[in-house]
Amino acid sequence: MSGRHILQALFARELRLVLRGGHLMPVIAFVFICVMLMPFGLGPELSLLQRLAPGLLWVIMLMAILLSLDRMFQADFEDGGLDQLMLLPVALEGAIMAKISAHFVGILMPVLATMPLAGLLLNIRPDTVMPMLAALLAGAPALVMLGAIGAALAVGVRRAGLLTVLIVTPLYVPVIVFGAGALARSLAAPGTLDVAAIAVLGLISAASIFLAPPAIAAALRAGLR
Amino acid sequence: MVKTENFSYTPAVFPAAADTKNQVSLRVENLACARGLRVVFADLNFTLAGGGVLHVSGANGAGKTSLLRMICGLLAPAAGTISLSDSTPLAPQCHYHGHADGLKNTLTPRETIFYENRFSTSQEPSAAEDLLVLAGLRKQADQRVSTLSAGQRRRLALARLLAAPRRLWLLDEPYTALDAAGRDLVDTLVRRQAEAGGLVVLAAHEPVPLADNHLELDA
Numbered sequence: 001m002s003g004r005h006i007l008q009a010l011f012a013r014e015l016r017l018v019l020r021g022g023h024l025m026p027v028i029a030f031v032f033i034c035v036m037l038m039p040f041g042l043g044p045e046l047s048l049l050q051r052l053a054p055g056l057l058w059v060i061m062l063m064a065i066l067l068s069l070d071r072m073f074q075a076d077f078e079d080g081g082l083d084q085l086m087l088l089p090v091a092l093e094g095a096i097m098a099k100i101s102a103h104f105v106g107i108l109m110p111v112l113a114t115m116p117l118a119g120l121l122l123n124i125r126p127d128t129v130m131p132m133l134a135a136l137l138a139g140a141p142a143l144v145m146l147g148a149i150g151a152a153l154a155v156g157v158r159r160a161g162l163l164t165v166l167i168v169t170p171l172y173v174p175v176i177v178f179g180a181g182a183l184a185r186s187l188a189a190p191g192t193l194d195v196a197a198i199a200v201l202g203l204i205s206a207a208s209i210f211l212a213p214p215a216i217a218a219a220l221r222a223g224l225r
Numbered sequence: 226m227v228k229t230e231n232f233s234y235t236p237a238v239f240p241a242a243a244d245t246k247n248q249v250s251l252r253v254e255n256l257a258c259a260r261g262l263r264v265v266f267a268d269l270n271f272t273l274a275g276g277g278v279l280h281v282s283g284a285n286g287a288g289k290t291s292l293l294r295m296i297c298g299l300l301a302p303a304a305g306t307i308s309l310s311d312s313t314p315l316a317p318q319c320h321y322h323g324h325a326d327g328l329k330n331t332l333t334p335r336e337t338i339f340y341e342n343r344f345s346t347s348q349e350p351s352a353a354e355d356l357l358v359l360a361g362l363r364k365q366a367d368q369r370v371s372t373l374s375a376g377q378r379r380r381l382a383l384a385r386l387l388a389a390p391r392r393l394w395l396l397d398e399p400y401t402a403l404d405a406a407g408r409d410l411v412d413t414l415v416r417r418q419a420e421a422g423g424l425v426v427l428a429a430h431e432p433v434p435l436a437d438n439h440l441e442l443d444a
Contacts, residue, residue, distance in 0.1 A: 009343035013332075067416040080325025083299055088344055089317035225301050 003090045010088070010098040025130060034060045035118045043046055046123045046201035053122040054132075054183035057115065058176050061119065061136060068107045069147040070161040073098070073220060076153055079154045082224060084142075092220070093213035099146050104165045108144060112136055124187060131193045138201035139179045139185030145212035146171045152216040155223035175204055226438050237351035248275020248422040249311045249395065251296070258291045258303035265291055266442055269305070273438060278415055280433040283442030289428035290323070292442070296426060297321045309392075314393040318392040322399055330371035334362045337370065338388050353388070355415040360384035361406065375402040375433045385412060394418055396427045 018024075040054060042048055078084040115136055116129045124132065141143050150168035154160035182197035250272055257267040265288035273279050281289050296307050297319035307343035309315060328337060338353040357366050360380040365373060373381065379402050386394060399411045415425050415435050427433055 006344055009340055013336075013340045016336070017329055078325070079329070080323055080327035081323055081329065083323060083325070084327040086299060087297060087316055087319055087321055166326075213376055224299055 003094065004089050004114060005092050007098045009104050010090075010095055013030075014099050015106050016100030018102055023068055024107050024110055026062050027111055030067055031060055031064050031111060031114060031118055032121075034063070035121045038122065050123040050125075050187065053119060053124045054180040054187060055176075056122060057119055057132065057136075057183065058139075058179045059113065060118065061111070061140070062172055062176065064111055065108065065140075065143045065147050066161075066165055068103070068111075068116060068201075069144070069151045069164065072103060072148060072151045073155045073223075074151070074160050077223065082155070082220065088225070092217040096148070096213050096216050096220075099211075104141070104144055106175050108140055112140060125190055127190045128183075128186045131191075132183050134181040134193060135179050135186075135198055135201060138198045138205060139175045141205035141210045142201070143172065145208035149212055149215050150220065152219035152223065155220060175201065178204070229313075235318050247396065247440060249309050249313075249392070249424075250274045251424050251426075252306075252308050252321045253296070254306050256307065257303040257304040257394060258288050258292075258295065258300075264303070267304070271438070273426065275422050278419050278427065278433070278436045279438040279439055279440060280436035281426060281428040281442065282397055282430060285426065287442035289442060290397050291427045293321065293323070293428055296393070297395055313413045316392070317425075320386050320391045320394045321384060321388070322386065322394070324397060324401075326378055326383060328370050328378055328424060330369060332370055334360070334365050334370065334373070334384075335366040336379050337381060338384060341388035355383040356388055359387070360410070376404055376407055379403055380407055380410060383410060383414060386418075390425075393424045394426070396425065396429075398429060399427060400429060400431065 031143070035056075042052065064215075071081065076085060085099075086092060088095055091095075114192065116133060119129060119132055120126070147164070147168050150164040153167055154163040156165070157163055178197045178200045182194040182201070185193060185194040185197070229311050229406065232300070241362065252272050254270055256269040258265040267288075271291070281292060283289055291300055295302050298316040298317065299321065307315060309318070312413075332340075334357060335353060338356050342353060357363050360383065362373075362377060362384070365377060368438055369379065383399065394415070396411075396415070401424075412435055415427065418425050419435075427436065
């Protein structure tokens with residue numbers, strides 16, 4: 001088998017593990033619980049909910065991703081799977097990308113698919129759903145890759161979930177700023193797409209896809225040693 | 226019961242006996258291991274020739290697991306070098322069978338072997354069905370790994386050694402939790418690996434008659 005075939009097999013295995021792990025439903029439940037609790041906290045005024053929706057949706061998305069990443073590497077560390085991952089005859093960075101891709105497809109794509117409904121519950125207009133999805137899709141890879149760095153740094157640490165949040169949250173600020181901004185401008189001018197902000201989100205995502213795997217690999221190696 | 230001695234799938238599962246001219250050896254030179262400020266061992270030197278089985282023993286804390294993890298690159302040595310005589314990278318040629326088995330609870334044994342086969346660079350990976358028979362897990366092949374007993378998990382982890390053939394096996398307490406048939410399985414796997422020209426470093430507290438080399442680490 002070539003390296004490409006090994007990575008494909010690893011992706012398939014990880015996707016199967018994600019789908020069987022029962023991690024998806026709690027994350028989706030989290031998204032809708034947050035959205036449904038908002039009117040209780042903020043009041044039933046629809047225009048207020050609509051005005052706050054861009055920031056709320058991005059923060060909810062961010063928290064959902066952190067929730068799903070909690071045990072991404074920790075479970076492998078505890079069951080010895082990380083040792084086996086290190087010894088695969090492929091670059092560790094490639095194996096990490098296969099694992100994160102499976103996580104993205106198995107958990108985050110379904111969560112992204114629920115975001116239009118979550119947005120409508122926060123009273124965003126139907127004609128802003130597509131711009132919202134475009135912004136979330138452009139920024140989601142950055143959220144996942146940055147979250148995975150935090151998860152890798154916290155490997156082997158007790159209460160790793162809390163540590164991951166503390167490490168990663170500051171890194172998320174640019175994504176949230178541009179993402180919520182893009183969504184707010186689409187809400188202000190229905191049917192329009194803030195191409196510049198989405199391009200910046202795409203650039204941040206592309207940079208994180210290239211830069212995060214070596215950082216994650218280094219963090220995992222350090223965690224094992 | 227697993228009858229590993231008279232195993233009928235031998236050609237499909239076990240690698241062929243090796244050409245002794247092409248065998249590589251493992252060289253460990255001036256190796257030292259430190260945990261914090263404590264030196265676990267130092268100035269460790271040995272060469273394990275192709276087809277050799279090295280039994281590593283020693284009291285708890287003597288550094289048996291650390292030595293195995295250093296050989297496959299999971300742990301950095303404080304000093305010294307570890308290499309193969311043909312100078313190829315060690316890590317992708319190692320199987321590490323440690324205390325944590327790396328098995329995934331939500332997969333079945335059949336799926337575990339299936340994926341392990343695909344993680345192999347070998348052109349002729351072993352048939353999953355044959356390996357399940359060898360491990361005595363044919364009846365449990367489609368149960369989740371989480372439902373297996375400790376001994377059955379251990380056997381499945383051992384079957385992975387053949388699913389993706391590699392040159393160097395590092396076995397840390399491989400007899401733990403195994404019954405008599407399971408221990409025979411370990412012995413058969415180790416013997417076949419050695420006959421195929423592979424290398425085996427095995428850490429165990431009990432005597433290992435198969436081993437042709439012995440290393441005692443002092444605590």
